[in-house]
Amino acid sequence: MEVRLEKVAFSYGKSMVLDGISIRLEPGNIVAVCGPNGAGKSTLIKCINRILSFKGTILISEKDINTLKMTQISQQVGYVPQDNAQVFSISVFDMVMMGRRPYIGWRSREKDREKVLEILELLGLSHLGFRDFNQLSGGQQQKVIIARALAQEPDVLLLDEPTSSLDLGHQLEVMELIQSLVAEKNILVVMSVHDLNLAAWYADQIIMLKECKVACSGVPGDIITPENILSIYGVVAQVKIEQEKPYIIPLHKVKTGG
């Protein structure tokens, strides 16, 4: 499903975070949203599934999301938040079952239970099915939340820093899983990410946010350049090409002020 943002703007009170964002995101792509701390990456992601009420228009497959019911949005858009804080006791199985909510009434069907088991297996989480979510490590919790989003069978998957609490091995495992889902099901993945090398390696499109606007957007080879890294992050970096993908070696931060 294609997602299109037209002149999207958002402010927290008087503080403008997004200003006139117009971008087109195509199905079958992994789109990385990058930019400095506070640039508005999480805010942009929260607008796409209407957690936040924005100005402007967001179209999912040509439908204005402001005209859709929340259940309709949940059947199309899965969301993995940055913070997985949980207060009540819940098993991993039930947590992933929550992803089936847009499809079920007050009780789950055999089909839903099978779907949850299939996803737990896919993410290598079956052995944790009966464990309390709150007692898992940060990385395990992150995988469970990704499993919950996949249980929604979304056409658009929004991931807010999906690999931030994962070790190197689990980062690769999750990113490869996401890559294979995109290829198999032609879904659109939009993820905010700080690691530019990870973005360059896995993303088809990188959107750089800075000062409420899209600073630049395009394929990694066009976006990950020393000039862009300097102007967006204030960092002098070398960019090398490895297996046709750019990777950056940050050298030093440019000193600001007197």
Ligand SMILES: Nc1ncnc2c1ncn2[C@@H]1O[C@H](COP(=O)(O)OP(=O)(O)OP(=O)(O)O)[C@@H](O)[C@H]1O
């Ligand atoms: N609930 C909130 N109330 C007020 N301001 C907020 C709120 N959430 C975020 N902000 C502010 O909005 C701006 C954008 O925040 P956002 O979390 O979208 O940025 P980000 O690019 O995801 O940042 P980071 O890379 O640090 O996670 C920041 O200045 C932040 O302080």
